[in-house]
Amino acid sequence: MDTGKIWKQSLPKIADKVSSISxxxxxxxxxxxxxxxxxxxxxxxxKNAKEYATxxxxxxxxxxxxxxxxxVVESVKIIDPVEKEERGAPAGSIKPSKTKEKLTVNPxxxxxxxxxxxxxxxxxxxxxxxxxNPGKRINPLFIHGGVGLGKTHLLNAxxxxxxxxxxxxxxxxxxxxxxxxxxIYTMKNAKNNDNPVExxxxxxxxxxxxxxxxxxxxxxxxxxxxxxFHTFNDLVQNGRQVVLxxxxxxxxxxxxxxxxxxxxxxxxxxxxGSPDVEMRTAILHKKATMENEHxxxxxxxxxxxxxxxxxxxxxxxxxxxxxxxxxxxxxxxPIPTIEDCATILKDTPQDKKVQTTADNIxxxxxxxxxxxxxDIIGKRRNREFVEPRMxxxxxxxxxxxxxxxxxxxxxxxxxxxxxxxxxxxxxxLLTTDNRVKMIVKDxxxxxxxx
Numbered sequence: 001m002d003t004g005k006i007w008k009q010s011l012p013k014i015a016d017k018v019s020s021i022s023x024x025x026x027x028x029x030x031x032x033x034x035x036x037x038x039x040x041x042x043x044x045x046x047k048n049a050k051e052y053a054t055x056x057x058x059x060x061x062x063x064x065x066x067x068x069x070x071x072v073v074e075s076v077k078i079i080d081p082v083e084k085e086e087r088g089a090p091a092g093s094i095k096p097s098k099t100k101e102k103l104t105v106n107p108x109x110x111x112x113x114x115x116x117x118x119x120x121x122x123x124x125x126x127x128x129x130x131x132x133n134p135g136k137r138i139n140p141l142f143i144h145g146g147v148g149l150g151k152t153h154l155l156n157a158x159x160x161x162x163x164x165x166x167x168x169x170x171x172x173x174x175x176x177x178x179x180x181x182x183x184i185y186t187m188k189n190a191k192n193n194d195n196p197v198e199x200x201x202x203x204x205x206x207x208x209x210x211x212x213x214x215x216x217x218x219x220x221x222x223x224x225x226x227x228x229f230h231t232f233n234d235l236v237q238n239g240r241q242v243v244l245x246x247x248x249x250x251x252x253x254x255x256x257x258x259x260x261x262x263x264x265x266x267x268x269x270x271x272x273g274s275p276d277v278e279m280r281t282a283i284l285h286k287k288a289t290m291e292n293e294h295x296x297x298x299x300x301x302x303x304x305x306x307x308x309x310x311x312x313x314x315x316x317x318x319x320x321x322x323x324x325x326x327x328x329x330x331x332x333x334p335i336p337t338i339e340d341c342a343t344i345l346k347d348t349p350q351d352k353k354v355q356t357t358a359d360n361i362x363x364x365x366x367x368x369x370x371x372x373x374x375d376i377i378g379k380r381r382n383r384e385f386v387e388p389r390m391x392x393x394x395x396x397x398x399x400x401x402x403x404x405x406x407x408x409x410x411x412x413x414x415x416x417x418x419x420x421x422x423x424x425x426x427x428x429l430l431t432t433d434n435r436v437k438m439i440v441k442d443x444x445x446x447x448x449x450x
Contacts, residue, residue: 003032003040006070013065016330018058020323024315026052027062033084038074040066043084046175050080082181105163105173109156115286117279120150123270127154127243131161134169134209134241138268140232144246145272146442148313151245154272155211158243162209169208176217179204180224200227205234208241215244215264219255220370229260236263247368247442252435254384255370280304280317287318293325295335302338306345311441320345356447358396358410364446365392368439377412393419394426395443 015023026049033041044050053059063076116124123143130141143151159173186200204210218225235242250256250264281304288295307317327344328335366373369388376389389411396407404416429436
């Protein structure tokens with residue numbers, strides 16, 4: 001049974017049922033893990049990716065498409081990397097990562113496919129310098145910036161370059177979630193393993209190159225943070241390369257230990273900025289070429305300008321282009337006119353404002369700041385809770401037409417004057433504080449992509 005062929009034939013059927021952004025981010029990235037006893041198993045890139053793929057908006061279409069393609073399939077299952085590792089490893093063990101970390105390295109994300117412009121030329125040069133001389137000049141490299149601007153692409157580019165040019169180097173490329181899960185799994189199974197910590201450290205502390213995506217999620221995990229601190233120190237002090245990405249600067253992580261913050265800032269901390277219209281145009285041309293499609297210059301220019309006006313990240317902008325291309329393919333006609341594009345794109349995430357809910361906004365704020373709903377709704381006035389609470393208030397008023405009194409009830413029965421103060425505070429800071437602008441922009445995109 002050719003499982004790869006079945007999955008490949010199922011993809012167009014799924015693409016027809018879900019949004020282009022969901023398809024690109026959560027479905028096309030799935031890979032076939034196997035077929036046993038009637039169960040067709042897919043592997044997601046992370047636990048978060050699995051959660052998106054298995055939700056009620058996506059999974060029924062995935063399962064239906066596979067069963068339609070191969071009637072012999074009785075059920076479909078999606079697993080994450082930790083589940084795959086646990087399934088294949090003896091109790092209490094943890095498999096050390098070797099040179100090629102198959103789970104995360106995307107062969108299509110290289111320096112050649114990364115579009116460089118004024119907003120990212122410094123960080124791109126730094127990443128390439130690290131890839132060519134790991135552990136020699138810039139160590140650590142800390143890349144930060146908003147969602148969908150290319151941070152993960154640069155990590156993959158570094159990994160791909162090293163795997164080709166220096167295949168003998170030991171490379172570990174993980175998300176912070178994976179590092180945390182490995183650590184928790186090791187500690188949890190200590191009774192079944194004489195040396196659980198040694199197995200964990202064999203994987204991480206012997207790496208020649210450690211690449212960690214989304215390091216901001218370590219800020220609210222004290223024990224994991226402690227272990228990472230020592231891992232980081234061991235590697236850097238021994239001339240091993242460390243590259244980290246985050247959605248924010250180390251100074252903007254209130255729960256990060258000061259000694260950890262100092263380590264993160266000890267090398268090069270570089271922002272990856274939002275692209276201008278010229279750079280967006282180049283990116284769209286590159287993506288169209290990769291899709292083997294000729295997209296007229298006027299359509300590319302229209303999409304680039306629209307992306308600038310709506311302050312889209314690169315991922316969402318690519319989703320717009322994919323939607324236009326898929327429409328042309330499905331209708332078996334040339335790429336449509338600008339007028340047609342406006343109609344095709346009228347239901348893109350940027351226009352889904354009325355479809356969200358206050359609960360969803362609160363959930364996305366919690367996710368962004370790594371706190372719980374109880375933290376936002378509760379009475380504690382610690383800065384790390386007060387600030388997210390104000391962002392939640394502001395974003396609810398921006399997305400929804402809800403009375404301040406009702407918002408107060410949603411947020412722990414707070415007085416409407418408190419709600420008004422929170423809204424006005426963020427409104428005021430938006431005119432002067434770039435950090436606040438970035439947070440509002442990033443959470444807004446998270447809400448719209450739901």
